[in-house]
Amino acid sequence: MKLPPFRLERYFAQHEFSAPFLLCTSDCESMELQDLLTLSPGAQERFLSLRLGYTESSGDPALRQSAAALYENITADHVLVHAGAEEAIFNFMNVALDSGDHVIVHGPCYQSLAEVARGIGAGVSEWPGDPACNWELDLGVLHTLLTPRTKVVVVNFPHNPTGFLPGPEFLHALSALSEQHGFIIFSDEVYRGLELDPSDRLPAAADINDRAVSLGVMSKTFGLAGLRIGWVATRNTRIYNEMSAFKDYTTICSSAPSEFLATIALQNAGKIAQRNIRIIHNNLDHLDRFFTDHADLFQWCRPKAGSVAFPVLRKGTVDDFCTDLVEKAGILLLPGTLYNDGSNAFRVGFGRKNVPEVLEKFDAYLKKHTP
Ligand SMILES: Cc1ncc(COP(=O)(O)O)c(C=O)c1O
Known part of the structure; x- marks a missing residue:
């Protein structure tokens, strides 16, 4: 590609x-590093005695458990760890799409959310936020973009770059549309948890829709971009298994020190x-x-x-x-x-x-x- x-x-x-x-x-x-390690008693000693071999391909069980705790209906078995959100986007698009498929992407977007799909040969339509109206997304516009070949709809809330965050009714309506039309929601939630008023937090797409894929990462909400740890959370077994197998061609597994540190951070999320x-x-x-x-x-x-x-x-x-x-x-x-x-x-x-x-x-x- x-x-x-x-x-x-x-x-x-x-x-x-x-x-x-x-x-x-x-x-x-x-x-x-030292401030992160002080968040967990004994972490410094455990970090120094960490073995630097391969880790489990799906992610360290403790890390997956800690990531799962960010969701309502997700268990550790639904979490697949990646090298940042970027690897997860690449791998998801590669397993979910074939040449000739159609994808709809919330725009303007973080480029890889559209570009990887294009590279695979999928047709990409932008679903643009309205600049005249706080960059709101209109579900009526989505209706006009859907085709029988639409396999995936990509959304990103809170949104990069506009900061747009809809209400929960919007996500529930999108979820209902996904049931009706059969597309998968790929929900980039890397800024989730940064709501100024906690009551504004949207449910995770993977919590409310059993085929949706939620994307999380250590970089944004937790300020730990250098760990290069991200994950997908999904109850979609087909996508989970195909992404696990695809990862054998990208990173195989994540870095052991990063997984250890990300676990401590998520235990103190x-x-x-x-x-x-x-x-x-x-x-x-x-x-x-x-x-x-x-x-x-x-x-x-x-x-x-x-x-x-x-x-x-x-x-x-x-x-x-x-x-x-x-x-x-x-x-x-x-x-x-x-x-x-x-x-x-x-x-x-x-x-x-x-x-x-x-x-x-x-x-x-x-x-x-x-x-
Ligand atoms: C919306 C969005 N998704 C994914 C990513 C990629 O995150 P990471 O660099 O941690 O892999 C970013 C990074 O800026 C982003 O803004």
């Missing part, structure tokens, strides 16, 4: 470790997520003030969940604006064109602690460089 460059990841490869002020990252504040939500709360208050001060230049909508949002630039073109900002002030934003989006929006990320400091620099840049 030939895949085109992953625009967003290539952009990060160029800037992430050279631009001093990242204001578009999607992961939450990370932590030091609530504590880690709460710490990250506190950071996000504080950052959103700063962003509200910043965007109010610059309402002539930006259109801002505070999201209910997640660590990213997609404000619109009202003047000029977003590519030029982002280039000038990184060149003159060292501040990295992500132009929406990297998502193939034409609404002149950019991604802002607010999961990291230094956002207030970066916003001060952004404010200084705007005062100096806009008339």
Whole structure:
């Protein structure tokens, strides 16, 4: 399979470790190894005596158990561990789709959610959020996109890049449609758990629909992207078994140290997520003030969940604006064109602690460089 460059990841490869002020990252504040190990008594000693052989291909049982605890109707046997969410997306698309199948993808999207399907030879239709209406998705539009060949509908809530989060009735209606039409819901839930109001948390798709596949990862809600541990949770035995077999051609099994550390993190999932939500709360208050001060230049909508949002630039073109900002002030934003989006929006990320400091620099840049 030939895949085109992953625009967003290539952009990060160029800037992430050279631009001093990242204001578009999607992961939450990370932590030091020693801080993670102190969350579990005796973990340091156990970590040092860990054997570094192959691990179980489906994932360490303790890790799968800890991941399963994030769901209502999922047990450890329904969890299949991968090297990040990215491997899980690749493997899922490869087992669920054949050339000539049709996929509908919530847009604008994290590129691999559509691109891998395209690489397999599937037809991909975008189901776009409405920029005029907080990037809401309309089930009526989905109806018009469905064809007899539609095998998979991909959704991502809370959404990267817009921050959109629907209510539970939306997910239940989607689940009913999947029963009626026979498509599989692939639900990218990597930002789940980052709801500012816990009552806004959506059920996991795999909990309410026994053919759906929910995608989780350590990178976003838990701020542990460097572990490269993700998983799918699904009661769909056919997809689970085919993904297990496909994984023999990608990573075979995950890294033992990462599985050990991810297990400790998930056993303390609530504590880690709460710490990250506190950071996000504080950052959103700063962003509200910043965007109010610059309402002539930006259109801002505070999201209910997640660590990213997609404000619109009202003047000029977003590519030029982002280039000038990184060149003159060292501040990295992500132009929406990297998502193939034409609404002149950019991604802002607010999961990291230094956002207030970066916003001060952004404010200084705007005062100096806009008339
Ligand atoms: C919506 C979405 N899905 C999947 C991924 C991939 O996650 P990971 O890099 O942890 O594999 C990302 C990363 O940004 C994402 O935003």
